[in-house]
Amino acid sequence: MSDLSAARTATERRNRWLLLSPALLILIFAAAGPLLIVVVYSFLTPGDYGGVKPEFSWNAWFSVVMERDFFTEELTFADAHLSIFWRSLKLSLMTTVAAFVFGFPTAYFIATRPKRSRDAWMLLIMIPFWTNLLIRTFAIMELIRAEGTVNTLLLWLGIIDAPIQMLFTEFSIMLGMVYVYLPLMVLPIYASMERFDFSLVEAGYDLYATRWKVLTKVIFPLVKPGVIAGSILVFVPCLGAYVTPRVLGGGKNLMLGNLIELQFGQGRNWPLGAALSLTLLAIVMVALLFYVRAAGQEGEKSHG
């Protein structure tokens, strides 16, 4: 009997791995495996025309934050890299805050609609999200170009005499990222608001709370897990953004993604590109861990 059940579990296990093998093979070949090669490359010496030489070196990791003066061998911080790191962090944070300012009221608005129409409102939020990111970035570009819609309108109205330079600034990158990633903020906030019990708000008003107090002391604490989730979901892709800063930043306002690309193009320093990629990955993983912990706490609360 026990032989039979042992044989059965063995068959089950074999079938399971057989079923999983196509997905795992594709993922190992075109996702996980290549990532390990990046780790190896980050410890090698750059080749003369791109690629690498098989010589071990710490240089790539070293030059992520430091640089050695070519003549005096003096060590300094790599200002160019650090300023790009700083810009990436700053713009990602500002984008997250802006997405919250617009996303929170929008999620609240949808969650307070009649039940039947909520799905339709959410579909309206999700449609832009599932359409091409490049096209949406493009739409923003056409809007704010010197000869774009906004400037043409303002000129025609006589509010300005000369077009305002909006494109190719940090502002335009941020605008683009808010536009592109806003649905990622609305979605989780809405998910936690949908289950919100409005009798709690009523209790708040019965106890003479103002609208502001109800919002900050009753509603916000209960939907906070959704806010955290939304913030992480916006912050993480902003950090790794490549298309938006390339299209709207105009080559001057690089972000991390563009700095990484440079190492594989003009820079011809593949190991440095590999080390920068892994640095980005590490920052993202820390943010995701934070998210998993916050999500775990939410789970505990809803059980308690």
Place this chain on the structure above:
Amino acid sequence: MAKPFDIRKQTGFTPLAILCFVLLYLPIILLVVYSFNAGSSIALWEGFSLRWYASAWENEAVQAATIRSVVIASAASALATTAAVLAALATTRVKPWRGQGAVFAMINQPLMVPEIVTAVSLLIFFAMIKVQTGYTGLWYLILAHAAFCIPFAYMPIRARLQGMDLTLEQAASDLYATPWQTFRRITLPQLFPGILAGAMLAFVISLDDVVITEFVKSAGQDTLPTYMLGQLRRNITPEVNAISTALLAASIILVVAFFFLSRTRK
């Protein structure tokens, strides 16, 4: 008479939300409107015309990129959906087993790792293979797309499978159906809306990809999005708007269909 006190109202929230919806759609609507512009400006309206659609249609580079995009998206979504169905069968409605967490992490890995990092790692890895084998065909792009499409295909299929009733399959086995017959006649037909939804999502995701394609493609392998990215350096005409509008229409149709397919689960 004063309005009744609405406990759900928060001052300023509704206008902000409406503004949000307007801002979300205004740029896209303008982009679509100017694709029909008779003039070559993207800000001055000079009358209705389909000339930019005609010029995009006749542009050989656009034709080639469109065909390439569709070929890659079809092959990648077919691969990803097949792999996702099998993986969903192995991971849903079963007792927890050792290594489950690791498998989930693998499947979701493309969602967690920033696209630029995946792109760089594929560039490095495929460059090695290209040097070794000399093969520079479309399969690199197809496999790369299949990998990041797997989680998107997997999610709706798994959701559908979880909501499915086990008793029908048990009844089939009780009536001496073989496991294959049960799968073919009972499981697969019930699972079909989920599979279709997963395949459509995978197709859209592949069709829209820019970053990974930009890094993995060999010379002359532009897809529609990377072709458009390349056009940005030149003077922009409404032709790009026309291409964008066509691509937008395709995505929106598929996404709305996906929405309704994955919702009818009662």
